[in-house]
Amino acid sequence: MTWSEFGRRAAENGSAGTDHGTAAPHLVTGGRVRGGLFGQQPSLPQLDRGDLRYSMDFRRLYASILADWWRLDAGLIVPGHKPLGLVA
Amino acid sequence: MAKNRATKVRFDDARHLLLRTGWGPEPAHIDALVGLTRQQAVRKLINGLRDAPHRPLPGWRRELPPPRREIRADKRAFKKKVRTMAKELRAWWLAEMITTPSPLTEKLTLFWHGHFTSSLRVVRWAPAMLQQNLLLRREGTRDFRALLRGVLRDPAMLRYLDNHQNRVGKPNENLAMHPELAPLRPLWRRGELAWVLGLGYDNPNRSHFKSGDIWCAADPQVRALEKGWLSRALYGHQVSGSPADGLLFGAAHAGPFTGGRGLVLRGDRRAVATRRWL
Numbered sequence: 001m002t003w004s005e006f007g008r009r010a011a012e013n014g015s016a017g018t019d020h021g022t023a024a025p026h027l028v029t030g031g032r033v034r035g036g037l038f039g040q041q042p043s044l045p046q047l048d049r050g051d052l053r054y055s056m057d058f059r060r061l062y063a064s065i066l067a068d069w070w071r072l073d074a075g076l077i078v079p080g081h082k083p084l085g086l087v088a
Numbered sequence: 089m090a091k092n093r094a095t096k097v098r099f100d101d102a103r104h105l106l107l108r109t110g111w112g113p114e115p116a117h118i119d120a121l122v123g124l125t126r127q128q129a130v131r132k133l134i135n136g137l138r139d140a141p142h143r144p145l146p147g148w149r150r151e152l153p154p155p156r157r158e159i160r161a162d163k164r165a166f167k168k169k170v171r172t173m174a175k176e177l178r179a180w181w182l183a184e185m186i187t188t189p190s191p192l193t194e195k196l197t198l199f200w201h202g203h204f205t206s207s208l209r210v211v212r213w214a215p216a217m218l219q220q221n222l223l224l225r226r227e228g229t230r231d232f233r234a235l236l237r238g239v240l241r242d243p244a245m246l247r248y249l250d251n252h253q254n255r256v257g258k259p260n261e262n263l264a265m266h267p268e269l270a271p272l273r274p275l276w277r278r279g280e281l282a283w284v285l286g287l288g289y290d291n292p293n294r295s296h297f298k299s300g301d302i303w304c305a306a307d308p309q310v311r312a313l314e315k316g317w318l319s320r321a322l323y324g325h326q327v328s329g330s331p332a333d334g335l336l337f338g339a340a341h342a343g344p345f346t347g348g349r350g351l352v353l354r355g356d357r358r359a360v361a362t363r364r365w366l
Contacts, residue, residue: 003343005299006292020296023288027272027281035279037257042286054288059306061284066321077321078306086282 001065002027009050023054026061032069032087039084057081093127102129109133110191138190139229140222143183146176151215173214181221193225200228204239206248216244304344319348 007024023042042052059081063074067083074083097105102121106113121129153159159166185194201224208217220242227235239245246252249263259265261273275281289308293299302308306317322333332351336342342350 003303005296005303006294007288020294022292023286026284026287028284029272029275029281031280033280033282035276035281037259037283037285039285039287051292052286052288054292055286056284056288058287058289058303061287062306062317070321072321072325077317084284086284 001061007052010044010047010052011050021051022048023052026058028061028064028086030087034086034088038086060084094125097121097124097126097129101126105129105133106191109195111185111194113191133192136190136192137229138188138193139226141184141225142188142190143180145218146173146180146214148173148176148215149218153213170212170214174208174212177208177214177218180218193229196228197221197225200224200235204245206245211244211247213244213247216247220244300343304346313346315347316342316344318344319346319350322348 004024004026007021008018009021011018013019025041038056040055042055044052046053059078061084063078063081064084064086066072066074066077068085068087074081099118099122102118103113105121106117121132124132154166185191188194201221204224206217206220208214211217220239223238223242224235227238246263250260251263253260254264261269261276265273265276272281289302291308293302301310301313304316305313318334326333326349331349333349334345334351336345336350336352342348342352
């Protein structure tokens, strides 16, 4: 599972990079992981003051690790976040 | 810099410039630049930059592939036609390179063809490759953004990158994944790679430290990271006799293991780096 504290802003900055932003995609890989796309890619035309609008709370990813992989009660750690069914 | 621009071009300079911006310049072309300032010589090249070929295009330039049943009806004729057009396309471009009054256009077109790689061997249909060649010279002599947009809609490129295999929710990796992600392609093809899209939280914090704490604590309201989400999750699930719940490689910061039992391995950086999948 990848980890990052934030995504990047959509537009390029003055030094041909991108500034600290909001939403980002994350990767999960492994033999039992169900490959594919989960969730919705944030819209590029519909930005919030130049930032991507996140489409999924990051804690849902944790809920999936806890519940789908480790069979723990994710509600104790990240209440209210539904596992994605990432692991077969 | 200003001094360089005003420097007069000698024969050897002119030859060098023309070799870098074309192929095998003729003495008359070299002479035409001698005595100009460097700025004037470069301007002359740019002003003469053509964005379209000067030779006539093959008659089949807009031809579309025949319907499948027609191909099946006479496969040999179709294959022969494909081969003939491919030969004619190669001959056409070579002749254009040799005879053009704007070799820089050909150099740029060849450069962009190498950058946005495609191949007639895969695309097969020469008219599509010819259209791509025209696109490369039209936009490749102007604005990179327009070129990039054009390449992404170019039929030959879409065929080369297997866009016909792209499905909503099931992208083919060739066009949908950044080339830097190539090492992940085997995992994707095996169905062992999940993309979780658009992750974030309300009122995001843009400080590395603050947002890092939020992700490690699984709590957007966290003030100070006391217990990471993994430490909380593993509390009460410790395997008896095990000295730790997790291994951290060369970490200066326990991250999601903060407040828990993570074992930090500090060793030779190279030894850790050679393990690709931890």
